[in-house]
Structure formats: structure tokens, C-alpha cells
Amino acid sequence: MILSIFGHKINGMLTCFVLESDSILDFGENTLSTNLRNLAIIAHVDHGKTTLVDAMFKQSGLFRDNQQMEVCAMDYNDLERERGITILAKCTGFVWNDVKLNIVDTPGHADFGGEVERILSMVEGVLLLVDASEGPMPQTKFVLTKALALGLCPIVVINKIDKQDARIDEVTNEIFDLFVALGASEKQLDFPIIYASGRNGWAVKNLDDERKDLNPLLETILSHISPPEIDNDAPFQMLVTMLDYDQYLGRVLTGKILRGCAAVNNPVHAVREGGKIVERARLTKLLSFEGLKRIPIERVECGDIVAIAGLQVATVADTIASTEILTPIKALPIDPPTLSMVFSINDSPLAGQEGKKLTSRMIWDRLQKEAEGNISITVKRSAEQDSFEVAGRGELQLGILIETMRREGFELSISRPRVLYKTDEATGQKTEPMEELYIDLDDEFTGIIVEKITLRKGALSDMHPCGVGKTRLKFSIPTRGLIGYHSEFLTDTRGTGIMNRLFSGYEPYKGPIEERTKGVLVSNSLGNAIPYALFFLEERGTLFVNPGDPVYEGLIIGEHSKGNELDVNPTKTKQLTNMRASGKDDNIKLSPPRRISLEQALSYIQDDELVEVTPGAIRLRKKYLDPNTRKKMSKLRGG
DSSP states (O other), X not given: OEEEEEEEEETTEEEEEEEEESSOOOOOTTHHHHTEEEEEEEESTTSSHHHHHHHHHHHHTSSOTTSOOOTTTTOOSHHHHHHTSOOSOEEEEEEETTEEEEEEEOOOSGGGHHHHHHHHTTOSEEEEEEETTTOSOHHHHHHHHHHHHTTOOOEEEEEOTTSTTOOHHHHHHHHHHHHHHTTOOHHHHSOOEEEEETTTTEEESSTTSOOOOSHHHHHHHHHHSOOOOOOTTSOOEEEEEEEEEETTTEEEEEEEEEESOEETTOEEEEEETTXXXXXXXXXXXXXXXXXXXXXXXXXXXXXXXXXXXXXXXXXXXXXXXXTTOOSOOOOOOOOOOOEEEEEEOOOSTXXXXXXSBOSHHHHHHHHHHHHHHOTTXXXXXXXXXXXXXXXXXXXXXXXXXXXXHHHTTBOEEXXXXXXXXXXXXXXXXXXXXXXXXXXXXXXXXXXXXXXHXXXXXXXXXXXXEOSTTEEEEEEEEEGGGGTTTHHHHHXXXXXXXXXXXXXXXXXXXXXXXXOOOSOEEEEOSOEEOOHHHHHHHGGGEEEXXXXXXXXXXXXXXXXXSSSSOEEEOTTOOOOOBXXXXXXXXXXXXXXXXXXXXHHHXXXXXXXXXXXXXXXXXXXXXXXXXXXXXXXXXXXXXXX
């Protein structure tokens, strides 16, 4: 006997029916085609994708009116909630007017572009969200480029139109200009426009319409986005686009069924590029998406986006197919990494005091697991012992990985980020990754920012007003010119500037860029920082440590006010005599130390320095802890 679960909307509520039968129900060849839509939501970071999905959940009846629902429910990862951004692409599904909508919430930051590219390959349409105030931004251009290249016809949603500084007409013109600049076809240029407020749960086709619910948006989705083409009679084939882990099911592979159907316990195999069969197995679990949950089902049909369990080797970009299929589905190429760091074991005197995962084998296994599910990250063994080179799209993507591993109990040493250069095959010339940099700031800060970016080999390509008293600057700048610049940028603009970047390709090497101009204060002893010692070190520069913090030889405890490196003793105590009483230390007053985040630490260090990352702390240290070894290595480098 087989139990089949179906969702149906009655009086605004999603009701589940369990049907008993002796065989799988036959839906008919065209039923799922007309009653199914697959779409992705794409936008610049913080333009309201996840909030709009939340509103769709409520509109579909997935949640009761009095049910407690978290804001941005799709961002269920701790780091996503803390940073207010989407990091991982996620699938959801709900039924509206007897049509199932599979919706994918995609990241808005270019560092996670690998997620966006894979997701767009399994949908028939996209919602392009644009903030009614900010207009099209760098990642708007990035995600739209990918969508147009695949032939998708977007629905444009101008979100947050109830903001006081909304510029609806200007933003509409900017969107059209962007479509034209990206080479959109006539069909793609004929895009419908919906005006919405995702936070308040309404959308309208015309600005004068009543603002009550999301029905105008959902109706446009059904009319504008084509249903998937289906071929239920062909052998089963599914392209894997996402991989995650479930504590009960193990590895879960998500993708779109491009041909055929499948049922629980069907035999399948995984085919990799070149026709290599990497695994044979049975489908132990089939899962459909309903809201934030994955619902077990007995059978999946062509055109649907589903998750499957039961395979131990297959991964992203593999084809899961019936055993008679020997040719894989061609997967989209992914843009190559542009930045790399070296991950190594923590060999400081404090190693093992906070984390439980310390060995190089544990680190390697974790990095391999990450690279398996995130194909925009590559991992290989470094030339140095117990270290691994990890390459990705940018500082944010690699910083998220490090922070995740830290919370999982790992202790690591991380090198300074470095860009990945290439050689032009035609000219033999060295090339480097370049970025389009967009900066929104108050007019008074324009001069200092243009000066700073120019020193980092940036070239100003556009400058125009973007509001009362505000200017938008556009630069072309080497990726390495932006490493470590964000915190300095916030200081120069007093925290009011907004900086966005977009990888634009490789260009000839732009020459050397001036690095950190100040030296560091380096501890020459092991112990705990003493207030008496720190009091006299404050005049040497800015401190990074508090009294009582553990220190060791080679640990960076502060920034020197001059350009050279200075060895100091933060554990020095007052020598007590009958003329010098210890009680006088109670009068010592210290300035609060400068606290450095993980991203700031990674951008601050130089080539001979590392970031020590543990579950309890982020420390800066010298690569070689012994001062004599440091001097010797500096001479070898010609420093």
C-alpha cells in the first residue's frame, strides 16, 4: 500500500490529504506541466528577496494568521541572521490557486555567485527585485547578466516603494537602461513591472491600485512564466545543483528533473562529465518542498524541483539517472576563483585550549566537504606541511567559511588573502582580476575617497549625483587594491559610505600598490597581559589586547605608531621595593583596546603574519614566532 500526500488550498488554508492506493496515481502527461512553476528570486543584497518570500508564505496559507513566524524565515543559518544576508540558496514550495510554485531564494552578494549560476539553470523564470530608492546596483547587474544569458524573461519587482526616498520613475528608467546595456532581446525587454512592499505584504500592477495583498504578483508569475517542459516517458534524469546534509538522511541532493519520473527504491547511478559512472544506488528517500520543510513523497515527476537521499558519492553538477543512461547532462561552467588563502594548523602556544578539532586531517576533511557542496571553492594541498590552499570568489565568501569552521570547534591559522594571477596566452603578459567598484557617499567625502582609490590603482569611470547631497562614484580597480580597504573606507566616510563591488574580468597587471604603512607591536614573552606594562605601551601605538588576556612570543598585541616592527613585553610587572607599593597600580587607567573582526584581521595582516582563529578568539600573530627566525627569513626575502 502506498500513501501519497497532496496539498490543496481551501479557504486560504493549505490542507494536506493522504490518499491510500495500491499503485501510484497517474497524473497524466500535461497535468504537472500546467500546474507547476519554477522560479528564482534574484537581486542585489538587502533589496528584500527573503522578506518577499516570507510574505508569499503568508499569502499562500502556509502559516495561520495567529502563528508566530520569524522575520526572514528563509535565512535559517545563524550567520545569515546575524549579517542580514542570504548566503546559501534555498528551495521552497507552496500551492496557490491549485498551482505549485517552486521558488528559490538566491544570494545577492557576488562572492556567492556560484550559487546563483547553478540555481538559474533549473528555473523557467526569475523575479528581479530592485530597491525603489537605490535602483540597480552591482549585484543587480551580476545576477541579471546570468539570467539574460540563459534566455530567461524576468519579472521586474520594484520593492520598498513606500520608502520616503523612493525614486520610482528614475529607477524604472535605470532598469530599462541596464537591460539594454546587457544586450537583452526584444522579448526580454518587454518585462512586466510590479510595485511592491515585501515587508507589508502587498503588490500592485499600477501605482493607483489598492494595496492589499500579493495577488497581482502571483497572477503575473502564473501568466508570464512558462510551465516546465515535461517528458514523463523518457528515462529518469536529474542534474544536481545543490548538496546539503541532514542529521537523519545524510547527504541530500537537490535538483530539477529534466526527463522522466522516479519512485522510491528505483535503481539509479550518478554520471559525471565524460560519462564516468561514480556511484550506483537506490533512491531511499524522495522529498518535495513545502514552505520551510521537505516532505517525503513516493514519486516525483518531470519538471519538478526535488531532493533525493541515498547516494554517498554523487555531488553538485553530476547527473542522477536511470541505469540505461550513460551520457550526463551538461552543467553550466562556473566563474573561476579570484582569491586564495592558506589554511593551516594552529601551532601557537595556546593551541588546543579552546577548540577540539586541531589536526590537519580534520581540517582537510572539512575543506573537502565544503568544496563538494560549494563548487565555486577549490581546495588543494599547499607546498608547506599541514597547510591547504583554499580559493574562492572573495574575502566575504572565505570569511564565512572560516567563521563557520570556527563555530564548529576548529582551530586554524589563516594567511593573508592573495589574488590569483593569470598569464595572457597571446601576449604572455601577467594579468590580474579587476572589479567594478560602486561607492555611494556624502558629497563632502568625495575628494578623499577618489584620492585613496587612485592610490590603490583605481580609475574613476563615472561620477553623478544620486540624491540630495550624495554622489555615486564608479571605479575600475584591481581586486588586490580592495583587500583591507573597507575599514579604512568606513573611517574616511564616518560610517556613512556604501561600497559595492563586482568582478569584471582580467586585465594587465597594474603595478605595485602601497601596503600597510604602520608597523606592529609584537609580544616577546609568554603569560598574561599586565595593566602596568600595557599602560606604558599605549604611548607606542594602539593596543589590541585587554589586561589579563593570554599572550605569547610572536603575538601581535597592537599597532605601532611608526612604520617599524617593535618587540615589547606586555607581561612586565612593577618591581616592588619598600619605596614602590603594588597598590599604586589601582590608579592605572587604560584606553579600550581596538577590537578586530575576522574580515578586518584577514585584510590587516601582511605576508609574514597569520590570523589565529579559535572558537573563543581571533588573534594576529607572526608566521614565525621566534624573533631570530623572523630576522633570518626577512633577510632571505630581501626585507
